[in-house]
Amino acid sequence: MSDNSPHSKIPEPALRRLPWYLSYVKLLKKQGHQQVSSTQIAKKINVSATQIAKDLSYVNINGKTRVGYNIEQLIEVLEDFLGFKRMHTAVLFGVGSLGAALLSDSGLEQYGLKIHAGFDVDSSVIGQKINEIPVFHSDEFVIRNKKLKAQIGILTVPPDIAQEVADFMIEGGIQAIWNFTPFRIRVPEHIVLQNTSLYAHLAVIFNRL
Amino acid sequence: MSDNSPHSKIPEPALRRLPWYLSYVKLLKKQGHQQVSSTQIAKKINVSATQIAKDLSYVNINGKTRVGYNIEQLIEVLEDFLGFKRMHTAVLFGVGSLGAALLSDSGLEQYGLKIHAGFDVDSSVIGQKINEIPVFHSDEFVIRNKKLKAQIGILTVPPDIAQEVADFMIEGGIQAIWNFTPFRIRVPEHIVLQNTSLYAHLAVIFNRL
Numbered sequence: 001m002s003d004n005s006p007h008s009k010i011p012e013p014a015l016r017r018l019p020w021y022l023s024y025v026k027l028l029k030k031q032g033h034q035q036v037s038s039t040q041i042a043k044k045i046n047v048s049a050t051q052i053a054k055d056l057s058y059v060n061i062n063g064k065t066r067v068g069y070n071i072e073q074l075i076e077v078l079e080d081f082l083g084f085k086r087m088h089t090a091v092l093f094g095v096g097s098l099g100a101a102l103l104s105d106s107g108l109e110q111y112g113l114k115i116h117a118g119f120d121v122d123s124s125v126i127g128q129k130i131n132e133i134p135v136f137h138s139d140e141f142v143i144r145n146k147k148l149k150a151q152i153g154i155l156t157v158p159p160d161i162a163q164e165v166a167d168f169m170i171e172g173g174i175q176a177i178w179n180f181t182p183f184r185i186r187v188p189e190h191i192v193l194q195n196t197s198l199y200a201h202l203a204v205i206f207n208r209l
Numbered sequence: 210m211s212d213n214s215p216h217s218k219i220p221e222p223a224l225r226r227l228p229w230y231l232s233y234v235k236l237l238k239k240q241g242h243q244q245v246s247s248t249q250i251a252k253k254i255n256v257s258a259t260q261i262a263k264d265l266s267y268v269n270i271n272g273k274t275r276v277g278y279n280i281e282q283l284i285e286v287l288e289d290f291l292g293f294k295r296m297h298t299a300v301l302f303g304v305g306s307l308g309a310a311l312l313s314d315s316g317l318e319q320y321g322l323k324i325h326a327g328f329d330v331d332s333s334v335i336g337q338k339i340n341e342i343p344v345f346h347s348d349e350f351v352i353r354n355k356k357l358k359a360q361i362g363i364l365t366v367p368p369d370i371a372q373e374v375a376d377f378m379i380e381g382g383i384q385a386i387w388n389f390t391p392f393r394i395r396v397p398e399h400i401v402l403q404n405t406s407l408y409a410h411l412a413v414i415f416n417r418l
Binding site: 010012015016018019020022023024026027030044045046081082083084086088096097098100101102104105106107108111112113151152159160175176178181182183184186192194196197198199200201202203204205206207208209 | 219221224225227228229231232233235236239253254255290291292293295297305306307309310311313314315316317320321322360361368369384385387390391392393395401403405406407408409410411412413414415416417418
């Protein structure tokens with residue numbers, strides 16, 4: 001075990017690798033394995049055993065020399081550390097094509113994200129339900145969020161209004177923005193921001209083909 | 210203009226930043242602007258003007274000192290370079306919650322990705338159409354792809370079969386895999402691989418909140 005306390009801040013690249021390990025050890029569990037070493041994980045995933053051991057030192061688990069980690073315990077600890085076992089309340093702004101698609105993806109719930117409402121200004125979606133999730137007019141957000149207390153806001157509006165809607169979400173109490181637009185929004189320092197640009201990934205695929 | 214020829218291989222981080230510039234200059238165009246300098250872009254996006262000028266040197270455009278880039282031309286050149294103006298043929302494996310959501314997101318088409326078919330082994334989705342896209346049994350993929358000639362395969366299967374399905378896609382002629390599973394698949398060197406792990410991004414949000 002390294003000197004990292006489980007409470008020291010884990011760097012983002014390490015944090016992003018943890019779900020890979022989780023997904024692999026879950027497969028091992030399914031195959032009936034009970035122990036796994038970082039060397040074994042390294043063989044399957046393009047990350048060195050040293051890096052894996054270092055990454056895992058941020059979570060509260062001890063590996064044993066020559067035996068490795070107990071798989072059941074590792075899954076438990078990783079899911080807990082990654083926040084997948086607690087339900088987090090979210091809202092979504094922009095019920096267009098991608099927004100509606102995310103509302104209908106109930107898979108996110110299995111990872112701890114529960115979207116409680118969609119917001120839009122388009123009368124053709126307001127009042128509708130998608131996958132049981134109601135869509136309201138954006139004007140109602142501030143009042144509705146006093147009750148909902150959503151901390152996470154998913155941003156799937158057209159890129160040209162992304163900044164303005166982000167500002168509006170923050171005014172209404174949102175503390176973390178998951179930005180799916182290709183627009184590079186700016187947020188105050190205390191606001192968590194994650195950009196998931198599907199189009200940037202597409203561009204890489206197209207360019208490399 | 211730098212020494213980079215437009216055909217020299219652009220590094221992935223630069224490639225991923227180009228859609229940010231595109232989305233910002235599109236906004237400027239909408240606002241009636243005609244010219245933009247890298248300094249102006251830098252002010253809005255957290256990237257230095259030098260870096261922006263360097264990134265843009267990979268695409269076939271010339272900026273003029275003190276005037277900057279012609280916006281209309283920059284949009285044209287960026288969209289072309291990023292591959293958003295040509296339609297690319299894709300198929301999708303795993304018509305579960307996320308897979309079905311991606312099939313219904315017609316927004317991808319605007320960025321040059323046309324999904325022609327979904328594949329699954331679950332009889333409850335086989336034979337269905339989602340957003341006009343037919344879903345076939347996975348067994349039919351190799352034969353169907355002889356006609357379709359899809360180069361891009363979107364992977365939204367359960368993580369424990371991600372590797373096996375990826376291998377199968379490659380056998381059927383897929384040359385680029387867009388992996389949405391949290392599983393770290395391995396592919397031969399000539400295959401393009403992009404990982405878009407929604408769950409890893411969620412983990413970062415949860416951890417930072």
